[in-house]
Amino acid sequence: MEAMEVEQDPVEACIATCAECSQICLAHVRHCLEIGGEHAAAAHIAMLLTCANVCRTASELMSIGSDWYPTVCDLCAQVCEECAEHCATMDDMEDCVAACRHCAQTCRIMVAEMATEEPSDTAPERSTETMN
DSSP: OOOOOOOOHHHHHHHOOOOOOHHHHHHHHHHHHHHOOOGOOOOHHHHHHHHHHHHHHHHHHHTTTTTTTHHHHHHHHHHHHHHHHEEEEEEEOOHHHHHHHHHHHHHHHHHHHHHHHOOOOOOGGGGGGOOO
16 A cells, blocks of 8 residues: 555544644643633633544544544544534634644545445444344
């Protein structure tokens, strides 16, 4: 396998993007606390920490091949969008906004790819109608 492929596997791309977004959000916690004011508001810090943790969890679940990763990645996309929208209202948060939007997009692409390839294997919550 080549070190750099033109088209990366959607899951591998998503793992990397989620891990990077988590790191950027965590770095912005300190950044925001140093800036103070609205950047240090409890709701904003909680949003950054929530996004970082959901992204990390999504990355870890994909890495171990958990059946739940598409569900968590769908949630991750939603949380990343909300975080991006919140950060976009503040100064000096452009890189966090970009990372969150990129992560949301990558998660959505991966979830859509998995839904078309193996719906019963990647969406355990959807297969419950065939259960007893």
